Amino acid sequence: METITIKDIAKALNLSTSTVSRALRNSYEINPETKKLVMEYAERMNYRPNPIALSLKDSKSKSIGVIIPEIANHFFSQLINGIESIAYNLGYHVVIFQSHDSYEREVANTNYLVSRRVDGLLVSLASLTTNLVHFQELMEKGLPIVFLDRVPNDIETHKVVADNFTGSYEATEHLILSGRKRIAHLTSPIYLSITTERLAGYKKALEDYGIPFDESYVKYCLYGGKIEAENEAAIEEMLNLPEPPDAIFTASDRLTTGCMSVFQRKGIRVPEEIAIVGFTNISVAELLNPPLTTVMQPAMEMGQQAVELLIRLIEHPQKTDRFETRSLKTALTIRASSVGKTVV
Amino acid sequence: METITIKDIAKALNLSTSTVSRALRNSYEINPETKKLVMEYAERMNYRPNPIALSLKDSKSKSIGVIIPEIANHFFSQLINGIESIAYNLGYHVVIFQSHDSYEREVANTNYLVSRRVDGLLVSLASLTTNLVHFQELMEKGLPIVFLDRVPNDIETHKVVADNFTGSYEATEHLILSGRKRIAHLTSPIYLSITTERLAGYKKALEDYGIPFDESYVKYCLYGGKIEAENEAAIEEMLNLPEPPDAIFTASDRLTTGCMSVFQRKGIRVPEEIAIVGFTNISVAELLNPPLTTVMQPAMEMGQQAVELLIRLIEHPQKTDRFETRSLKTALTIRASSVGKTVV
CATH class of the missing domain: 1.10.260.40 (lambda repressor-like DNA-binding domains)
Structure with a gap:
């Protein structure tokens, strides 16, 4: 035969x-x-x-692809360390890619990882991604994907996020209770999940304390602080308002340090002239001048939980009867940048 | 038939x-x-x-593996951005792995990347790597590897490094010229190329200015500052010397910020009691309290040159008649942490 x-x-x-x-x-x-x-x-x-x-x-490659906006950001590097700490012990290789917040690179990374037959993907969306077809198609074909931090509304799968609403509420409330009246919010593009959640927490705190929401105190940075000029222009606009803000709540690592740089260059004293609270996992917050009040995300834990959910999807696809969205608590640490007097 | x-x-x-x-x-x-x-x-x-x-x-996968100690370090994340900026435009994917300074992980990463048929490797050695057989074997089989930053002496290939000797010499000279007499050096494991080069620059500056070298002012941290207790113990030892140092030159990101944290916790005033210069690419040096004097490596450019050399090896192996070691200039930026009086 x-x-x-x-x-x-x-x-x-x-x-x-x-x-x-x-x-x-x-x-x-x-x-x-x-x-x-x-x-x-x-x-x-x-x-x-x-x-x-x-x-x-045997199509199992025992490897997991991770696509994040950028690694030069403490939040994302801690997230990856969380992912690796679990994956390594379970025998999975972790392959890291940066999208640099570009939709095209995110698509290219995804295609490459799939062509290399990874068993699953962990993704935090690029800030310029609005079209999700590249992920939807893969999921329809059965590739497990878990999203974390910047997650899509329109895709049903496991998601791991920080409790952005509460983190943002607490930061804003703290500024209000410290006596600030005109609290600005410097944030990422409006279509990112983290942006809308943080904005909602900010608005709710203002509302609960009877402070009217003023759209001119909110600035969206399309590049999330990576382009210095964009950052600076947004801050300039706020400072030039008839009633400039007396506090600013910044929504990311880059926006926070970018903001502090602008204040330093302009000789604006923090917190005397303007208070600042950053939604950031920067490792040197207490070494800054002044020490920075932060809302920290449990990045390590987010990475660990996301990779556990992904490996469960990879190894026991039949056992998944429903998808979870896990929301992990943030931590507000109050330092000199947001309180009435400087602590030196 | x-x-x-x-x-x-x-x-x-x-x-x-x-x-x-x-x-x-x-x-x-x-x-x-x-x-x-x-x-x-x-x-x-x-x-x-x-x-x-x-x-x-067609064994060309158009992908390059990068193995670095850790991404949560500005020097390495800038290095990767340099690599990606060139690779992406030449149509290569960049696959990033962390060794976490572990020899076993470096070997595991290397084996995985090879099994996935990358076209070449860019490597900065883990601080715990002393055996190079895993790289030597691959190179003998014809896999192009270019080393950068932490490079092996015993492997002949292209290497891209910062001019660690001169960078270190200039930092030490600056402290001497600022009037410091007892300059300590906090550094990485002795068997790393960067450690010996930086130590040599430090010693030469002392010698040129007639200051005797004192071994008790040099501390090697096996984990390069990643283990806080190790960092702290080394600094404690120096501060408890009969003649404690009046300046410290730290050899990496982690050692520098770790050192500043210890000084802050102990209430040791910088630069009044002790001056500090860091060999670091930290992005917020000028926002620190006090602003930090740094020796910066041209990380972006180092990444770009290394990936160009690697792609040349991949695409035109026959054209390589000899290997280069490129040494790129560092930049000393003087800020308040190392000068006679504080600048606030």
Whole structure:
């Protein structure tokens, strides 16, 4: 009896050899009907894969792809350390990619990781990503994806986030209770989940304390603080208002340090002239001048929980009856940058 | 005529199918004699690879593996941004791994990257790596590797480093010229290239200005500052000397901020009681209290030059007649932490 090859199957079914090969490997890239067609035909014809094909057959690579906006950010580097601390012990390699907040790079990274057959993805969305098709298609094909921090509303899967609303509420409340009246909010692009959640917490605190919300005190930075001029322009605009803010609540690492740099260059005294609270995981908050009041996210723990959820999806896909969104508590640490008098 | 398979070749030559397969792909993992044996036999027997094998045949993955100690360090994250800025435009994916300064993880990362068939590696050695066999073996098999920052003496390839000697000399000289007499040096493990180069610059400056070298003023931190207790113990020891230092030159990001934290906790005034200069690329040096004098490495440029050298090795291996070690200039920026009086 002659041996039937993948090429023969492809010819008989009018498919490409690559499609047949992937269908036989049960790849998520091939739709279920095609898989069924190929597998049934292969079985009927008594197809036997060769040893090399067999070595390719186990599609588990024991590796996880991580796509984050940038690694030069304490929040994300701590997140990755959390991911690696769990993954390494469970025998998974962690492959790290930066999107640099670019949609195109995020798509390119995703495609590359999939072509390298990672078992699953952990993603924090790029600030310029509004189209999610590249993730939706993969998930429909069965690739497990867990989102963390910057998560999409429109995709159903496990998500791990900080409790941005409460963190932001507490920061704003603290500024109000410290006697500040005109609290500005410098934040990321409006379509990011973290932006809307933090904005909502800020607004709710103002409302609860009877302070009217003023849109001119909120500035959105499209590049999240990575472009210094954008940062500076937003701060300038606020400082030039008829009633400039007496406090500023900044929504990220870069926006916070960028803001402090502008104040330093302009000789604006913190906290005497303006108080500042940063939503940031910067490691040297207490070494800054003045020491910085921060809302810290449990980045390490977020990474750990996200990778645990992902590995569960990879190893026991059938056991997932519903998806979770876990929201982890932030921590407000009050330092001199936001209180009435300087502490030197 | 019956088709000959890889299995048949393997059986005839008493090799594994995986060896035959890789030999036919001209993989660097197979030694030249075996390749010749396999290829000649395959040709004689009129072996023709199937289309799937063909698609695997082009061993170029257009991806570069990067292994660095840790990403939560401005120097390394800037290095990676330099690497990515060039690689992305030349169509290469950059796959990032952290060794966490562990030899075992560095070996595991290396093996994983090779199994995923990257075209080349960029490596900055883990601080606990003393055995280089995992890299030597790959290079002997033809995998291009370029080292940067923490480079091995015993491997001949392209290397890109900062001019650590001069950077360190200038920092020490600056402290001497500022009137400091007892200058301590807090540094990484002695067997790292950066440690010996920086130590040499420090010693030469002392010598040139007639200050005797005192071994008790030099402390090596095995974990490079990542373990706070180690950091703190080293500083304590120096402060408890009969003649404690009046200045400290720290050799890395972590050692520098760790040192400043200890001084802050102990209420030791900088620069009045002790001056500090850090060999660090920290982004907020001027926002610290006091603003920090730094020796900065051209991390972005180091990454760019290293990846250019690597891609040249990947794409034109025959054009490399000799290996280069490029040494890039550092920049000393003087701020309040090291000068006679505080600038507030």
